[in-house]
Amino acid sequence: MKGGKSIIRSAHCLKTLVWLLIFLIGGRLVAIDTIRCQLADGFDFPVGKPNGDNYYKFRGYHANGHMGEDWNGRGGGDSDLGAPIYATARGVVVISENIGAGWGNCIVVRHAYRDETGKIAMVDSQYGHLHQRIGRVGQIVEKGQLIGAMGSNNGMYAVHLHFEMRKNLHIGMNRSQFARDDTNYYSPTAFINKHRVLQSSPQKYPIPTGLFAPYGRSLADARIDTGNAVQVPVLPSIKPDSALPAAGPADDDEDFWSKLRARLKQGKVIDGNQPQQ
Ligand SMILES: [Zn+2]
Numbered sequence: 001m002k003g004g005k006s007i008i009r010s011a012h013c014l015k016t017l018v019w020l021l022i023f024l025i026g027g028r029l030v031a032i033d034t035i036r037c038q039l040a041d042g043f044d045f046p047v048g049k050p051n052g053d054n055y056y057k058f059r060g061y062h063a064n065g066h067m068g069e070d071w072n073g074r075g076g077g078d079s080d081l082g083a084p085i086y087a088t089a090r091g092v093v094v095i096s097e098n099i100g101a102g103w104g105n106c107i108v109v110r111h112a113y114r115d116e117t118g119k120i121a122m123v124d125s126q127y128g129h130l131h132q133r134i135g136r137v138g139q140i141v142e143k144g145q146l147i148g149a150m151g152s153n154n155g156m157y158a159v160h161l162h163f164e165m166r167k168n169l170h171i172g173m174n175r176s177q178f179a180r181d182d183t184n185y186y187s188p189t190a191f192i193n194k195h196r197v198l199q200s201s202p203q204k205y206p207i208p209t210g211l212f213a214p215y216g217r218s219l220a221d222a223r224i225d226t227g228n229a230v231q232v233p234v235l236p237s238i239k240p241d242s243a244l245p246a247a248g249p250a251d252d253d254e255d256f257w258s259k260l261r262a263r264l265k266q267g268k269v270i271d272g273n274q275p276q277q
């Protein structure tokens with residue numbers, strides 16, 4: 001009978017352990033999946049805060065074309081390199097990552113706000129090609145808070161901010177799976193202008209952070225964003241037995257790069273989100 005009791009006790013221990021695991025895992029999932037945050041009290045422009053002063057839209061939002069806006073400094077050239085990028089509104093950072101490909105450093109912030117019907121809605125703002133990211137995932141940022149610096153995606157583009165506002169919270173960096181139109185995206189400027197000042201309160205609301213469609217870094221995902229991107233040239237390789245002087249090709253490369261940069265600045269080559277012409 002002694003043996004029987006110990007089996008029962010072991011079974012009981014096992015059951016307790018299983019429940020403990022379920023509790024721990026369950027609690028962890030809840031903790032990771034939502035961050036409590038107050039509603040946004042309004043939306044401002046992400047550069048030249050709050051109104052976009054000294055910046056202009058080099059390219060605007062076009063459904064089935066360019067799903068965001070490209071913002072440039074009025075100083076011209078790459079004088080806006082490293083310029084401050086601000087959170088458009090209070091929210092939770094849900095992506096902060098170097099995505100590579102045509103994107104480079106990206107931040108996505110999720111905002112809960114009270115829409116014009118009084119309902120609580122959510123929207124994602126996305127900031128691409130950053131020279132530097134400052135926000136980290138799970139961090140609550142305030143409207144106008146510094147979240148990055150303007151960049152060129154490592155010289156792939158003339159320096160600018162690619163900025164999107166998404167109504168579909170599942171997009172993340174996986175745009176290839178979603179229709180490129182008004183069902184999934186807002187025109188950023190139209191959205192901001194319509195929501196400059198909003199009603200907020202001290203109450204905090206759970207903001208989900210894990211809604212994104214899986215981003216497998218598959219070729220299809222990379223291609224949709226870089227299909228028409230500037231092809232970064234492959235530097236000419238020097239044959240091992242080449243008779244060229246060691247310094248020879250460098251001048252040619254420099255010339256090639258400066259021409260490419262000039263074309264970028266003149267807008268003859270544009271970033272990867274341009275529609276097929
Ligand atoms: Zn763009």
